[in-house]
Amino acid sequence: MASLIENVMGLLGPMAGPLSTQLGESTDTVQRGLQGGAAAMLSGLASRADEPGFLSQIFGLITNPANTGSSISALMANPSAALSGGSPLTEMSGKLISTIFGSRLTGITDALGQFSGVGASKAGTLLSMAAPLVLGGLGRFVRDNNVSASDLAASLKSEAPKLQGLMPAGLSGLFSGISPAPAAAVDRRTAATTNRWLWPVVILAAVLLAALWFFNRSRAPVSEGMQTASNAGSSAMATLGEFFKARLPDGVELNIPQFGIENRLLSFIQDSSKPVDDTTWFNFDRLRFDTGKATLEASSEEQLKNVAEILKAYPNVHVKIGGYTDNTGNEDANKALSEARAKSVMDSLAGKGIDPSRMEAEGYGDQHPVGDNTTEEGRAKNRRIALRVTQK
Structure with a gap:
């Protein structure tokens, strides 16, 4: 349904x-x-x-x-x-x-x-x-x-x-x-009055949790800085839209979502009014990595294959792959992991027949955030792998 x-x-x-x-x-x-x-x-x-x-x-x-x-x-x-x-x-x-x-x-x-x-x-x-x-x-x-x-x-x-x-x-x-x-507002005011005595308990609990976080933050794994590079994970899947058949100039037919990276990348390549620039990035939305590693999970293969087919169909297109993290954890370790994951994606595309000379990869760590790092939702958006067209 x-x-x-x-x-x-x-x-x-x-x-x-x-x-x-x-x-x-x-x-x-x-x-x-x-x-x-x-x-x-x-x-x-x-x-x-x-x-x-x-x-x-x-x-x-x-x-x-x-x-x-x-x-x-x-x-x-x-x-x-x-x-x-x-x-x-x-x-x-x-x-x-x-x-x-x-x-x-x-x-x-x-x-x-x-x-x-x-x-x-x-x-x-x-x-x-x-x-x-x-x-x-x-x-x-x-x-x-x-x-x-x-x-x-x-x-x-x-x-x-x-x-x-x-x-x-x-x-x-x-x-x-x-x-x-109005009724909802009255209910909230009543609840606030009735439960006013709970606030000291809540404040004490918050202080204890903050203390626990402070003393244990140095032991947080690097993977928290960049978990799966899936652009907010499974919740993003619901926003990809319906899948449809897209036929490429070389006759290859892809099954892709309306709002996924494949369709957006195709639209950009095909639109002659859209010039290549340094700011237009397309986020991968179905990539998964092993926790704390640069090893791509098998579920990433479909999207990587689709992107490889698009690059094959447009042989003049060159791309850059960027890896990003949130600002949690060690900055140097996160940058290294983001770069390793970007290179892993590039290597996967090369293994699918794309000339490495048409690609480059770079890890940016927690630079260039697209979400608010003070919220979990924002941090999830910042953990990503993106692609930019450098020539078309």
Whole structure:
């Protein structure tokens, strides 16, 4: 059974190409904007899923007779209809956006523009185009699984953590400011008053834990600095989207996920408007290493084989492979491990037929973090292997 996120994200990839023509942006940029907009809407829904009045409005939009599989198919076949207001879903989509974001819409749009690399006007368009796809994906999820409003609320809340890696930076603060239902607020105040006596115990426990951490941190294994280079591990798998068949110029057919490194790398190589630069990196999302070692696990083979086939199909492309860690543990040891893992990936690609002269590898340790090292989620994002095109 496809998850709620998979139902929504699965609709975005096919729309990116046609919409990129309409907006004059690359497919990768449009796909990133649609993905960020959809993740923001789903996160906004999840943050208010316990509000009965709010959820009933949203569920009414989702189950509206106009929100059918055929109407979504028609929209995807002719995105200009939605851009011009000619789609039956346009009015519903506008109501969805205003109901979720309200006065926060400007902040959401600005964050989405920075996230996707477009201006505020185009970011607003991307958000408007993502809205009917969110409605369509949620409608399909509700119909296929025969879920109620309360079931939908439970699914939104359970899957919300998986959206963080897809979200434009800074949006969590906007969502945290959304007021909860009055009854929930009363419950929290009551609980806080009733359990006030617990605070001294909690503080004492925190002090003891901090002391234990301080005295034992020197014994932490190097592997904590870079565990699996899997970009947040198994939770990232749910955000890769549906797998599809991609045919390369040499006739090789790959089975790849819509939002995985393979599809993003292909889009970049094929897009002549995207120049090679020093900042465009693509994170591997299905690599696994033995703990504390540079030995690749067997589960990494599929993605490495896919990337090797892409490089074979585009023989002029050269790449650089970078290894990264979080800032936990010994800095020198982490840098050495990150470099060993980057070279291990390069060696694996060479073993699959890619000329080593087309590749280079470097370990950066805890340099260039992409997440907040003060949180586990941020540290997991920082433990990664990435690839950059240096010639195409």
